[in-house]
Amino acid sequence: MLKNLLTTITLAGALITAQPSFAASPPNMLVIGTNLTGIRTLDPAQNNARTVSELISNIYDNLVQLSPDDLKTLNPMLATKWRVSEDGKIITLTLRDDAVFQSGNPVTAEDAAWSIQRVIKMGQVGSTDIALWGFTPENVDKLVRAKDEHTLEIELPLAVNTDLVLYSLAGSSIGVIDKKTALSHEANGDLAGAWLSANSAGSGPFALAQWRPNDVAIFNAQKDYWGGAPAMARVVARHIPESGNLRLQLEAGDVDVGQYIASGDLDALSNSKDMVIESVPGLGFYYVALNQKDPDLQKPKVREAFQHAFDWKAISGNIMRYTGFPWQSMIPRGMIGAPEDAASRYDYDPAKAKKLLAEAGYPNGLKKVLNPSGAATLPFAEALQASARAAGLDLNLVPGEFTPAFRERKYEVLLGNSGARLPDPFAVATQYAYNPDNSDEARLGSYYLWRAGMKVDELNALVDQSMKERNAGKRAEIFQKMDGIYSGMDAPLVIFFQRTDPYVMRANVKGYHGHTTWSTRWHDVTKE
């Protein structure tokens, strides 16, 4: 028996050591260690999250694109040029004539029009941004049309700033799909939704080679790509949910880019000269939401007390080191109309908070339940809880997944974080300052201000105005005004940090740039 055991072990050992090496991915292959949880489809119209946006952005070309380091200037992609009519109602785009889909079909304006119509008709998550401009399943066929093979015309149903519309065209959900190929796989009128969830029909630099949900996504380079063949012959996105394991694989060179790494592992990796850690500024914040359906929290002095009850500076250097930077304005840093510096509007001042609570009628402090929106915000919530006690706020921390409760306004105090894909303060203002109907029946769960239970008509009007205004200077004024009102009213969404999304690269990887709108492209990535 023992002899058999030894033979087996020796045999297994010999087989394993016969393998030259388990380390290092090949020089023409990019391996991204990430978290593929929750990616149920690779169909642009059903795109619902950050990681999948990156995958889709490399299969499908957009009409226009935004460079990761300049979110204000639109660059050509499938459209070489575009023109806006005098009255600002029609955008005419001219498409390049050398782009082909992976099927070999040429990319035409008809494909582009159909792709936009499809997103609107399907009405899935991917339509969120573009539907803002008034397109509906009923009007989209008429309004988005191919004038000829290379000319696309988009007529706007509402008077809106056309830059905003073009920004939304750069979003990963509006990737241009090969109409002919897709429709040949249509089933039960699903506009090929089922087929496109696990297959690709784009004109991008990569084509989907294999997709196993929650496991691996493999992409092969398109040698005939109109922008030139990518240096990477293959890109693999692999599901590595355990941060410690991902760190070991980055160190060994098996993985080139790592996403969703825990802060402890980021700290350890930051000491290595072989690694580069970068943080993409996100268009969203870490905030504390105070439910205005709660009579205690309705009092402005209580809300003001919350602004001074948290020692957020203490955690900015550790827990939040890679995931956010101090920011206390509702206009994200660097965006049009953003304040010069909003990094320390509310200082931690427990004595002041205590005094404010006493003035509001709570001389002995206030007890509330604090929920983190999910596991990711738990460490932050734990840190805040301790400092709030000194300010007279006794917060009973109940961990769990509370985003649904937040959407239903069934919470007291909640710590959450947000994100947006449209690179304009309008997108954030819609979340944080807009609430056209504060009734429970309205169930406007996509507006945070509704979730917090507050309606401010003046802010609603300004958000509407910012959507329509075409003059950049005037838009900046609108956002500045919005910011002034927001900070003066002791908003029920107390913003502490602007979100950033860190990722780690091996130092030999060049040209990989995390994108604020989540559409990171791999075309220019090389490995030295």
Add this chain to the structure above:
Amino acid sequence: MVNADLTSKRDADRSMDEDGAAHAPPPHPLVTILRRLAGRVVAVVTTLLGLLFLTFSMGRLLPADPVLAITGAEVSKDVYDRVYNELGLGQPISVQFLNYVRKVATGDLGTSATTGQPILTDLLTIFPATIELAIIAMIVGALVGVPLGITAAVRRGTIIDHIARIVALAGHSIPIFWTGLMALFIFYAKLKLVGASGRVDVFYEGLVTPVTGFLLIDSAIERQWDVFRSALGHIILPGAILGYYSVAYISRMSRSFMLEQLSQEYIITARAKGLGLRKVVWRHAFRNIRVQLLTIMALTFGGLLEGAVLIETVFGWPGLGQYLTRGLQMNDMNVVMGAVLTIGAVFLTINIISDVLYRILDPRTR
């Protein structure tokens, strides 16, 4: 008169035979086994129903929203409402449960909100990965656990016995998560002996066409030895660690079974007649505990499927454990129910098989 009596008695006998009572001969052993099997099947179905009810209730009690698992958090009211209705979440819970049971009975486990695929398709893709891992773990567990336990029994009180006890204790008390990461650090990162995440190195992904779903077998069938080596290099570590945790149980049980045998008279007699210790242990005592060990192995195998949950997360192993964990994280209740049902069904099937084998192999239990 006598004749008449005899005739009437024969008639009575016949009538009783026809009723199948009183003088019926004992049923064939196979019939007994089949009858027991039928009883077990009824028990299994009831248990599975109970299991379904439990997981279903848990899914509804958790403060989480299955709609957001599909749509993402920043979704508009229209899309949210449509998905909510598509999932049938507006119906009363009892109706939802009955609908689910009805579907399961026809083999339809629903669609996963997070992979977009039918649960059955998902399970057929991922379950072989878990079975493959569990088989390797079982082999490790049996090859190490049984000899260790038996040696500990034979050399009771010696250093080997103490070592076996420490091994068992460590297997019970050290978190598998920690052991997994430490092993990765040593054997993958430092010694570079094995692969890290997944079932195979990335550059071998997709080279082998799945036939059985067991990558080691499939790559061997296609004679893709590079892929086979890579697959072996990836499975050996999680398999060994998972196996180690079963070693603890198997060695403890082997030890106690063997100790019981060693105190039996026939062993003492055999020893008194001058038979060598090795022969007594392996030829006589071991033969008598084989059936018990088989049961232990079967139960351990079921346990390994469950135990794979954590090890699959650490090693990025695309199997049932990871599927279940993700389902829970994303509140994808169809996934949770489907995975729990599968584990339950496999566990019960193994139980039945081991029970039947036990009865076949050990005549005393019939």
